[in-house]
Amino acid sequence: MVVTARVAPEVVRRWRAGLARCIRCGTCRSVCPVLEATGDESGAARGKMRLVEAVVRGELDLTRGMQERFSRCLLCKACTAACPSGVPTDALIVSARTALARENALALARRVAFTGLRYRRVFEAGLRLGALFQRAVFRPAPDGPGRLPRIPLPSAGLHARRLVPELARRPLRALLRELAPLPHPRARVAFFPGCMLTWVYPEAGLAVVRLLRANGIEPVVPEEIGCCGVPAATSGDAATGALLAAANVAALSAGSFDAVVTACGSCGAALAHDYGETLADPAARERWRALSAKVRDVTSFLAEVGLTAPLGPVPERVTYHDPCHLARGMGVTREPRALLRQVPGLTLAEMKEPARCCGAGGTFSLSHYELSRRIGDRKLDDVAGTGAALVVTGCSACRMHMADGIRQRGEALRVVHTAEVLARSVDAAAGREARHG
Amino acid sequence: MADRDLLRALRQAVGAEHVLTAVEDRLCHSHDATFRDALPDLVVSPGSTAEVAAVVRLAAAHRVPLTPRGAASGLSGGAVPLHGGIALSLTRLDRILAIDVAGRRAVVEPGVVTAAQAAAAWEAGLFYPPDPASARMSTVGGNVAECAGGPRGLKYGVTRDYVLALEVVLPDGTVAEVGDPLDGEGCGPDWAMLLVGSEGTLGIVTRITLRLVGRPAAQRTALAIFDRLDDAAAAVSATIAAGVVPTTLELMDGATLRAVEAYLHAGLPTDAEAALLVELDGTPGAVEAQLRQVDEAFRRQGARDVQVAGSPADVERLWRARRAISAACGQLNPTKISEDATVPRSRVPALVREVGEIARRHGVKMVVFGHAGDGNLHPNVLTNRDDPAEMERAEAAIGDLFAAALALGGTLSGEHGIGCMKAPWLERELGAAGMALGRGVKEALDPAGLLNPGKMFTFGAAPVAPPREPGQTGWHAA
Numbered sequence: 046m047v048v049t050a051r052v053a054p055e056v057v058r059r060w061r062a063g064l065a066r067c068i069r070c071g072t073c074r075s076v077c078p079v080l081e082a083t084g085d086e087s088g089a090a091r092g093k094m095r096l097v098e099a100v101v102r103g104e105l106d107l108t109r110g111m112q113e114r115f116s117r118c119l120l121c122k123a124c125t126a127a128c129p130s131g132v133p134t135d136a137l138i139v140s141a142r143t144a145l146a147r148e149n150a151l152a153l154a155r156r157v158a159f160t161g162l163r164y165r166r167v168f169e170a171g172l173r174l175g176a177l178f179q180r181a182v183f184r185p186a187p188d189g190p191g192r193l194p195r196i197p198l199p200s201a202g203l204h205a206r207r208l209v210p211e212l213a214r215r216p217l218r219a220l221l222r223e224l225a226p227l228p229h230p231r232a233r234v235a236f237f238p239g240c241m242l243t244w245v246y247p248e249a250g251l252a253v254v255r256l257l258r259a260n261g262i263e264p265v266v267p268e269e270i271g272c273c274g275v276p277a278a279t280s281g282d283a284a285t286g287a288l289l290a291a292a293n294v295a296a297l298s299a300g301s302f303d304a305v306v307t308a309c310g311s312c313g314a315a316l317a318h319d320y321g322e323t324l325a326d327p328a329a330r331e332r333w334r335a336l337s338a339k340v341r342d343v344t345s346f347l348a349e350v351g352l353t354a355p356l357g358p359v360p361e362r363v364t365y366h367d368p369c370h371l372a373r374g375m376g377v378t379r380e381p382r383a384l385l386r387q388v389p390g391l392t393l394a395e396m397k398e399p400a401r402c403c404g405a406g407g408t409f410s411l412s413h414y415e416l417s418r419r420i421g422d423r424k425l426d427d428v429a430g431t432g433a434a435l436v437v438t439g440c441s442a443c444r445m446h447m448a449d450g451i452r453q454r455g456e457a458l459r460v461v462h463t464a465e466v467l468a469r470s471v472d473a474a475a476g477r478e479a480r481h482g
Numbered sequence: 483m484a485d486r487d488l489l490r491a492l493r494q495a496v497g498a499e500h501v502l503t504a505v506e507d508r509l510c511h512s513h514d515a516t517f518r519d520a521l522p523d524l525v526v527s528p529g530s531t532a533e534v535a536a537v538v539r540l541a542a543a544h545r546v547p548l549t550p551r552g553a554a555s556g557l558s559g560g561a562v563p564l565h566g567g568i569a570l571s572l573t574r575l576d577r578i579l580a581i582d583v584a585g586r587r588a589v590v591e592p593g594v595v596t597a598a599q600a601a602a603a604w605e606a607g608l609f610y611p612p613d614p615a616s617a618r619m620s621t622v623g624g625n626v627a628e629c630a631g632g633p634r635g636l637k638y639g640v641t642r643d644y645v646l647a648l649e650v651v652l653p654d655g656t657v658a659e660v661g662d663p664l665d666g667e668g669c670g671p672d673w674a675m676l677l678v679g680s681e682g683t684l685g686i687v688t689r690i691t692l693r694l695v696g697r698p699a700a701q702r703t704a705l706a707i708f709d710r711l712d713d714a715a716a717a718v719s720a721t722i723a724a725g726v727v728p729t730t731l732e733l734m735d736g737a738t739l740r741a742v743e744a745y746l747h748a749g750l751p752t753d754a755e756a757a758l759l760v761e762l763d764g765t766p767g768a769v770e771a772q773l774r775q776v777d778e779a780f781r782r783q784g785a786r787d788v789q790v791a792g793s794p795a796d797v798e799r800l801w802r803a804r805r806a807i808s809a810a811c812g813q814l815n816p817t818k819i820s821e822d823a824t825v826p827r828s829r830v831p832a833l834v835r836e837v838g839e840i841a842r843r844h845g846v847k848m849v850v851f852g853h854a855g856d857g858n859l860h861p862n863v864l865t866n867r868d869d870p871a872e873m874e875r876a877e878a879a880i881g882d883l884f885a886a887a888l889a890l891g892g893t894l895s896g897e898h899g900i901g902c903m904k905a906p907w908l909e910r911e912l913g914a915a916g917m918a919l920g921r922g923v924k925e926a927l928d929p930a931g932l933l934n935p936g937k938m939f940t941f942g943a944a945p946v947a948p949p950r951e952p953g954q955t956g957w958h959a960a
Contacts, residue, residue, distance in 0.1 A: 062816070064868070065867050066816045068515065070515045070616065070619075071554065071555040071619045072619060086507070086554075087506060091510075095509050096509055130812045315947035451897070
């Protein structure tokens with residue numbers, strides 16, 4: 046039986062339309078971080094497109110071997126951006142992963158994790174427990190913040206030397222409730238902090254809040270928002286992705302906000318663009334359409350409305366790393382730089398290829414840790430070339446991955462969120478002691 | 483079982499992780515940048531000349547066909563393993579061994595990416611001119627095998643003009659040095675030139691010594707619009723007659739201009755028949771003088787408009803249309819088939835008109851652009867490979883295109899090679915004597931016919947190894 050008989054006809058139609066554009070030129074080979082690190086033809090989009098074509102032509106089943114090869118993609122969108130023929134490689138890879146997951150199921154750890162994600166309260170309780178039990182599983186890193194696994198579990202992405210940040214005891218939303226409302230806000234925005242700023246880097250989440258409030262913007266984190274769904278949807282768990290997307294759209298549509306502000310490229314690109322694909326229900330898609338136009342990364346929102354808070358000196362030499370999903374997913378590259386350049390005393394030194402993937406790739410760094418580190422090493426070499434002491438970026442997954450690499454290389458660099466640098470500058474002007482960054 | 487013996491021996495020779503047998507990996511090595519596919523039985527990636535030689539010897543001993551490949555970005559099917567057997571991937575041989583500044587040469591392994599090699603030469607203060615459109619992914623080995631060209635060919639020539647010496651593994655597994663790494667002047671016939679453009683049918687190139695030249699001190703760019711195609715062609719001839727040899731002289735025909743304008747909205751005229759993009763390089767004084775001569779020649783031949791770039795941003799702006807062609811064509815029809823045909827410079831307008839006629843006759847969309855300076859044009863068929871009827875019409879149009887190029891005194895390949903895609907027309911170009919000569923050389927070097935079978939002179943020949951039974955998994959089951 047031809048395997049495509051088990052794939053929805055509209056999915057096969059999309060595959061065929063995408064494949065018709067692929068002229069197999071191999072331009073994707075020249076920009077693919079996975080191909081560069083491994084040399085595998087199946088690493089780049091051209092190889093993956095050939096496999097999808099083989100499935101469409103009945104030459105290949107949706108095999109585990111194909112699933113394994115399709116897992117080796119960072120979804121960094123470098124090939125999508127470089128493709129001279131406009132093949133939607135990122136969407137095709139996700140769509141094939143979905144079909145492969147239906148056929149072969151995902152690895153158990155992912156299935157459990159994504160099922161947990163569906164139920165916000167279960168997820169949050171899990172993370173609170175995680176924060177509690179973290180000390181049992183991980184030991185504090187001897188030389189700075191973060192933790193190292195006590196028992197290495199390479200199959201779960203926990204290698205002996207791997208640095209993981211501490212989980213927060215209380216989510217960002219709870220901390221936010223303690224703040225008094227602004228008297229005369231310029232705007233009222235929904236802040237979508239995403240999982241990373243809620244649980245892993247709450248100080249960066251708070252920096253976003255402080256920065257917005259200092260500029261007369263009132264941020265609100267709606268009660269019912271949860272994970273954006275990207276980790277599930279991009280791994281092939283479309284059902285969980287759609288559930289989470291629908292819940293977030295409902296929560297964000299309930300209030301009246303001037304904008305939806307994100308501080309994570311993956312969450313932002315999902316809310317602004319990918320939900321159009323993720324959402325299964327046409328009514329939810331309709332509601333999402335009105336919402337999508339309001340989604341802004343915190344830097345592009347601030348660049349748009351302008352900074353009103355005075356900026357104080359941050360005497361640092363920094364370099365800026367473009368997160369894949371912020372640069373190619375949301376098209377935000379100029380805004381963070383423009384804001385950083387306004388900070389007195391700060392020197393922005395550009396690295397070679399700042400928009401090249403750092404190797405994190407979300408859950409990629411869990412399932413393919415060694416490969417992910419190798420790709421990250423090239424990024425850190427480029428960072429080192431700038432002589433910067435601080436790497437600024439707009440994505441917490443990049444931050445976590447780079448911080449881990451920096452520790453393993455024994456370097457003295459620090460990685461912070463763009464909002465933290467700007468908040469520090471605002472604090473400096475207000476005469477407050479810089480709290481973070 | 484012989485196949486298992488071969489597999490074991492190959493794993494021993496290059497390391498088990500460099501022998502791929504999974505169908506997924508074989509599929510990923512079944513094609514180049516054409517739509518021709520053939521599944522190899524094995525993918526083998528040797529890491530040194532000695533390992534290449536070992537693989538070649540094993541293939542010879544087991545009578546297994548062997549098709550070398552680099553980045554597989556070729557446009558004539560050269561790297562497609564038509565008769566199965568071993569796809570020999572050379573991408574692990576990716577070291578730049580030396581950039582010799584005093585001797586003005588580079589020594590590289592075949593898997594080095596063309597652009598990386600050119601960048602290394604540039605950083606050392608030197609210049610490697612051949613710039614195929616695929617330079618960012620293509621390998622130097624692939625460029626040598628296909629004798630790749632590029633827009634700079636008019637002034638600087640093609641890959642052949644930069645090959646000084648080659649190390650090559652011959653079909654029996656012996657390793658030979660051909661050419662001369664000092665000046666390319668070998669003793670006796672120029673064996674290295676026999677291998678350039680031989681597409682891996684005569685030997686496997688494992689090391690390449692390339693000639694480098696000095697970096698040009700200055701560069702200028704101009705874009706001219708012509709109402710009439712004949713005027714553009716006359717302007718090209720007038721420029722060269724005036725003694726000016728531009729680095730690049732790119733032609734875009736009216737169909738190309740309309741496609742690009744519909745996509746870019748950059749204000750390109752949609753009623754013009756042609757545009758010429760010119761680049762000049764050399765010493766600053768000479769370049770300025772040549773720019774004036776070009777401007778004059780173009781205007782005298784009826785250019786509607788000549789824009790000269792005054793800044794790097796301007797240069798980018800003028801190149802924008804040329805670079806947008808692929809994306810623009812993708813808006814008209816999903817699949818773009820890039821062809822390659824060269825005619826005498828004076829026949830460029832005739833070929834462009836012929837292409838328009840062929841497109842009408844077969845009911846397909848075609849655009850023509852390319853290197854007008856040396857008559858090397860790229861007629862492109864815009865089709866949809868998801869539609870078999872349309873692909874059939876496209877193939878018929880391509881057949882007519884080759885016939886037209888030959889009828890105009892032209893040649894089948896400007897820079898893409900012959901492979902299997904153009905092999906059916908090879909005899910028409912070379913004649914019976916030329917084919918016999920080619921087959922004689924092939925037989926003398928590769929009597930068993932195991933190297934890249936089915937290409938060029940062995941196109942259409944029966945597979946050497948007995949075909950396996952359908953369903954028989956052979957060595958991949960091991």
